[in-house]
Amino acid sequence: MGKLTALIIYVDDMIVTGDDKEEISRLKDYLATKFEMKDLGGLKYFLGIEVARSKQGIFLSQRKYVLDLLTETRMLDCKPADTPIVQNHHLAMYPDQVPTNRYRYQRLVGRSIYLSHTRPDIAYAVSVVSQFLHSLSEAHMGAVECILRYLKSSPGRGIMFSKNDHCRIEGYTDADWAGNVTDRRSTSGYFTFVGVNLVTWRSKKQKVVALSSAEAEYRGMTKGVCELLWLRRLFGELGYSSNSASDLFCDNKAAIDISHNPIQHDRTKHVEVDRHFIKEKLDGNIIQFLFVKSEDQLADILTKAIGSQAFDNSLVKLGMNDIYAPT
Known part of the structure; x- marks a missing residue:
């Protein structure tokens, strides 16, 4: 080459x-x-992203950006939080909600969105608070401040890119069925890896209401497939074409079975276009679906709020750490 x-x-x-x-x-x-x-x-600093090199690889973080944000909001001395969003938060739009400062809220959410470029650990929390930019309350502001308190606990956390002997592209996809209290839409998310390095991720509320958990998972799988296809095309343009199928890990056996079933029935008519799209990629040996246990599903932190222990375990598996933290 x-x-x-x-x-x-x-x-x-x-x-x-x-x-x-x-x-x-x-x-x-x-x-x-x-x-x-x-x-x-x-390269050491680019658009607020810090680059550190070592024998282990290249480390990306936004430590200065985080510290500046905490200083600006006068939360540099706040009590740190273990997770960016509390479990069972039930954030929604309520008729009796107490309004809050719209400008401050929108500014903080915007800053958090940019910060999530190197912080997949806050992607779900940022996705949730972004849904209330025009109908916000004190509870929503409290959720944003929880993100800031979590950032205080590890301002230098980032992603390590290490050298590997392969460039296999794979992903994890997950969905939380009907998790949104306001409209009962599901949240889907995916992580994609090149080698063992995390490269892209997304947490987003689905556009339509899913009638079952399998349907929600299947729609999430479609987004994961699209991302894998984009990465395969990008790497092909860079001269790293792959003839082997990319693995996409999912923890819902029903959704995996639907992807392999060419027969349309009541369980698949709601996702007919997605079903044909995925079947085409399966038949072309471009992707393959593999089952993963729920406790090993890395994309779980992109679809719901989980406990601190499970959250920390997921970050370790994702390769996220803070090289600036005292040892």
């Missing part, structure tokens, strides 16, 4: 990377003739 040089641009900030030093040098010289540029050397 030939060498590769990549240019990543966001507005007026850019990263040049690759494995061809001569090509990188020529590219920077060419860009300097077209634009006024300043070479800041090795």
